[in-house]
Amino acid sequence: EAQVTQNPRYLITVTGKKLTVTCSQNMNHEYMSWYRQDPGLGLRQIYYSMNVEVTDKGDVPEGYKVSRKEKRNFPLILESPSPNQTSLYFCASSLSLGDTQYFGPGTRLTVL
Amino acid sequence: GEDVEQSLFLSVREGDSSVINCTYTDSSSTYLYWYKQEPGAGLQLLTYIFSNMDMKQDQRLTVLLNKKDKHLSLRIADTQTGDSAIYFCAESADSSYKLIFGSGTRLLVRP
Numbered sequence: 001e002a003q004v005t006q007n008p009r010y011l012i013t014v015t016g017k018k019l020t021v022t023c024s025q026n027m028n029h030e031y032m033s034w035y036r037q038d039p040g041l042g043l044r045q046i047y048y049s050m051n052v053e054v055t056d057k058g059d060v061p062e063g064y065k066v067s068r069k070e071k072r073n074f075p076l077i078l079e080s081p082s083p084n085q086t087s088l089y090f091c092a093s094s095l096s097l098g099d100t101q102y103f104g105p106g107t108r109l110t111v112l
Numbered sequence: 113g114e115d116v117e118q119s120l121f122l123s124v125r126e127g128d129s130s131v132i133n134c135t136y137t138d139s140s141s142t143y144l145y146w147y148k149q150e151p152g153a154g155l156q157l158l159t160y161i162f163s164n165m166d167m168k169q170d171q172r173l174t175v176l177l178n179k180k181d182k183h184l185s186l187r188i189a190d191t192q193t194g195d196s197a198i199y200f201c202a203e204s205a206d207s208s209y210k211l212i213f214g215s216g217t218r219l220l221v222r223p
Contacts, residue, residue: 004154033211042116042200042215043155058210090154103154 002027006091006104013081014112021076021107023091031094032074033058033101034066036087043090049074081111114138118201118214125222130188132217134201137182141203144177146186149198149216158186158199188219196221 004025013019025032033048035058045058049068063085065077074093078085091104115137124130136144145160161168161175161184168175174187188195201214 035213040215043202043211043213045211045213048210059212092155100157101155103156105154 002102004091004093004102004104006089006107008107009105010108012110012112015082016080019078019081019109021078021089021091021109023074023076023093023104024072025074025093025102026072027093027095027102028071029093029095029102030071031096031099031101032068033092034064034074034076035090035092036060036085037090037106038087046076046089081109083111085109086111114203114205114210114212116201116203116212116214118199118217120215121218121220123220123222124191126191126193128191130186130191130195130219130221132186132188132199132201132219134184134186134214135182136184136201136203136212138203138205138212139182140205141182143204144175144184145200145202145204145211146173146175146184147200147202147213149200151197155200191219191221193221193223195219 007022030051034046035043037043044060047066049055089107092101094101118134146158147155149155172189176185198216200216204211
């Protein structure tokens with residue numbers, strides 16, 4: 001089954017404790033992306049990747065890092081999380097930008 | 113910078129048509145998208161339109177694009193209770209792989 005998986009689905013952590021949210025797709029997609037969703041703000045793109053070892057900043061990259069060492073995985077790293085990073089995070093992938101984007105189920109992160 | 117705006121809420125009666133509107137500011141937009149998000153779920157791409165098109169129809173969905181006014185609309189014919197969700201408009205430019213989303217329109221379909 002074609003899918004995008006994210007782990008964990010829910011995470012409560014404390015300020016400053018490094019964390020990683022994993023994202024994996026099994027569709028051999030080149031394009032992958034991370035978004036955060038906040039009430040009243042819709043989705044905002046954090047980072048995207050057009051292919052292995054090619055990443056670029058979206059609208060709100062501050063406080064986040066990503067890597068794309070393999071085509072299927074695109075982890076989101078918060079080196080020193082802060083409460084303003086409490087949000088719902090979505091990973092997505094597509095064959096290319098104009099193609100259907102498949103979204104993961106979301107990761108709800110709370111930073112205390 | 114680029115901006116995409118939508119009204120926050122729309123309520124319609126089952127069987128009526130729904131029209132969700134969106135305006136954007138980036139004149140270099142190449143692709144314009146409509147996504148649907150049901151409660152507790154991720155986003156699902158409904159349809160998209162290239163900027164050189166005026167209209168696209170896909171079953172009950174009709175997308176209209178007025179490039180001069182930078183206005184995009186999504187019409188859902190014969191709206192059903194299962195269409196109740198949040199609908200997001202998004203745009204991207206050919207020169208960039210960024211996707212810019214609106215804040216979403218919550219559609220409520222009343223029986």
